Amino acid sequence: MALTDDAIDKIKEMLLAGELRPGDRLPPEKDLADRLGLSRSSLREAVKALELIRVLDVRRGDGTYVTTLEPKLLNEALGFIVELHQARGVVELLEVRRMLEPAAAAQAAHRMGPDGFAALRASMAGITEETSVEELVEHDAEFHRIIAAQAGNSYLSSLLEALSSQTLRARIWRGLTEEQAVARTLAEHDAIARALEQRDTELVRALVTVHVSGVEAWLRRAMEESPTGDVDFSAPGQRPSR
Amino acid sequence: MALTDDAIDKIKEMLLAGELRPGDRLPPEKDLADRLGLSRSSLREAVKALELIRVLDVRRGDGTYVTTLEPKLLNEALGFIVELHQARGVVELLEVRRMLEPAAAAQAAHRMGPDGFAALRASMAGITEETSVEELVEHDAEFHRIIAAQAGNSYLSSLLEALSSQTLRARIWRGLTEEQAVARTLAEHDAIARALEQRDTELVRALVTVHVSGVEAWLRRAMEESPTGDVDFSAPGQRPSR
DNA sequence: TCCCCAGATTCATCCGATGTATTAGGATGT
DNA sequence: ACATCCTAATACATCGGATGAATCTGGGGA
Incomplete structure (x- = not known):
């Protein structure tokens, strides 16, 4: 498997590199999907996974945010x-x-x-x-x-x-x-x-x-x-x- | 949010209840999606999340399995x-x-x-x-x-x-x-x-x-x-x- | 100034089509 | 009888579009 997992890695790297900081808002699904070169469906799977481990916080109608990453x-x-x-x-x-x-x-x-x-x-x-x-x-x-x-x-x-x-x-x-x-x-x-x-x-x-x-x-x-x-x-x- | 998270919970409960045991194979996406009452897309998000934390193991062309859950x-x-x-x-x-x-x-x-x-x-x-x-x-x-x-x-x-x-x-x-x-x-x-x-x-x-x-x-x-x-x-x- | 509502934005969910990896089993040849 | 190759079935991977629902924004009215 590659595409979705790549997306997870990329988001993770953005976090480690400080490109994304706690509290930051991610680009809309559509934009981010384009930027990472995959479809919305696949991106959503990646986001969902990161949401489960409390790295991302998705707010319907608003946007997707990086959590505080507090302990x-x-x-x-x-x-x-x-x-x-x-x-x-x-x-x-x-x-x-x-x-x-x-x-x-x-x-x-x-x-x-x-x-x-x-x-x-x-x-x-x-x-x-x-x-x-x-x-x-x-x-x-x-x-x-x-x-x-x-x-x-x-x-x-x-x-x-x-x-x-x-x-x-x-x-x-x-x-x-x-x-x-x-x-x-x-x-x-x-x-x-x-x-x-x-x-x-x-x-x-x-x-x-x-x-x-x-x-x-x-x-x-x-x-x-x-x-x-x-x-x-x-x-x-x-x-x-x- | 509800549907996808419900799916995660349901799978989790199936595991805790022993309905699904380590090594078991899950029903095909289509069937499971029907059974849980949601679309394949949504189910896939749930599965992806559980895969990230190494609870499920998805093998393309084969099926989705419960991992050994070893430490x-x-x-x-x-x-x-x-x-x-x-x-x-x-x-x-x-x-x-x-x-x-x-x-x-x-x-x-x-x-x-x-x-x-x-x-x-x-x-x-x-x-x-x-x-x-x-x-x-x-x-x-x-x-x-x-x-x-x-x-x-x-x-x-x-x-x-x-x-x-x-x-x-x-x-x-x-x-x-x-x-x-x-x-x-x-x-x-x-x-x-x-x-x-x-x-x-x-x-x-x-x-x-x-x-x-x-x-x-x-x-x-x-x-x-x-x-x-x-x-x-x-x-x-x-x-x-x- | 304050309140309410419409429009824009964004995620949620579904559907159906196409691509690709794996497996199983039959056909074939020795 | 046995090993090998090929094919069809199965199952996941990915995509793109359509519709719905929640939230936010800004304008209009009281």
Whole structure:
């Protein structure tokens, strides 16, 4: 294949060369197609592909623009991809997360300000062992999101966000509630928050490592129980009985 | 926008639901377009987008297939995206790398076998201070690739590979040679290899941290020198005179 | 000055035709 | 029986034009 892919490359090169900058508007489909020497149909395929990975932003009736290319956008693109892979390599992905999350938290321990502490505490308010699974999942995501954000590295946040998608979180929490491990997990969150407030970097790193490893261990166990060696991800609403 | 994006979602859902499995062949464009209720043109845009992120593999004259969805493929998709971001957030991306690389190396210290040691030594053979920049770049990439591979986590390897693209490596080495820091860098490689052979996990972790941090520090300095606060990535063949 | 509307611009979607690569299977020759 | 070549069917690649819908722009009216 050539034409459409050439177009993708050319647009990419225009971006790398600075010929197109974030926020810039591309020429109309017709003009750009002529300039790149292909038909509108083919060009549209190229644009669509670049739109999926959040490089271009197409606004109907207006025009096509280069996105800001902010790290946050990488997240969406990445999330989409990772989600498709998660049904296969969950454990490996979690292994990566176990490397990043403690490092991110440790960094947050340095950089975190009063607003960060407040946000963290706020996310924990009202969450108890009786909270519904949906809310637990949301809280958990928010808790880790806040810490990652406080590490002050947007790419890091995006990566961590992508690495543990909502669907995976949901599955895990569902499993945890069945094992009555919610209390322990919430206690761990509390301990992490305290350590952050005391800026005890090493303790933060250790606590987060334990926390994430705990999830990883649970998942490994859950997968071994499943005869196919593969946890069922297609029906997040149910789990094989234990 | 709706139709084409709906198509992307539907295909994605078919994948997540297991309706489509890796290696499967999709119905012909015509049929699938009918089934999803849109025109061939629109469907093709969706397929093209999914092809860019290596989810689908289109073979002209044959058909469209679901890829293996192996981690390695995530790499290509990721590399493409990261490359576009690198002109902006180099430092942040390197920060992430500094978190992952030591952890990966430490894990490799456990899992590495004789073949790994051999490969590592082979990659270092014949590399001296006199080696050309191109070869140095290639050696450097290979050195880190081997270690990452020995960590036994494909997603991790892919991520690390994507995080420091060839163009970035090239720029850094070019800078290093001008600063006569090649010898030190090669010595660090040697030390890392030794520590791995002795399975001294903590030493490995420390050495790699120092190694990667050195690069990061150099890059920070180089960027401060540049008045725009941005290193020139558009012309990898030259650097602003120091 | 403010509001509303028509026209221009731009993307969205579809259709049908033509070109080209690949594959499968039959015809052929040994 | 087997290997080889050729052809037809299949499937993607690309094009150009037509129609529709969303958005923006600028002029006209209150």
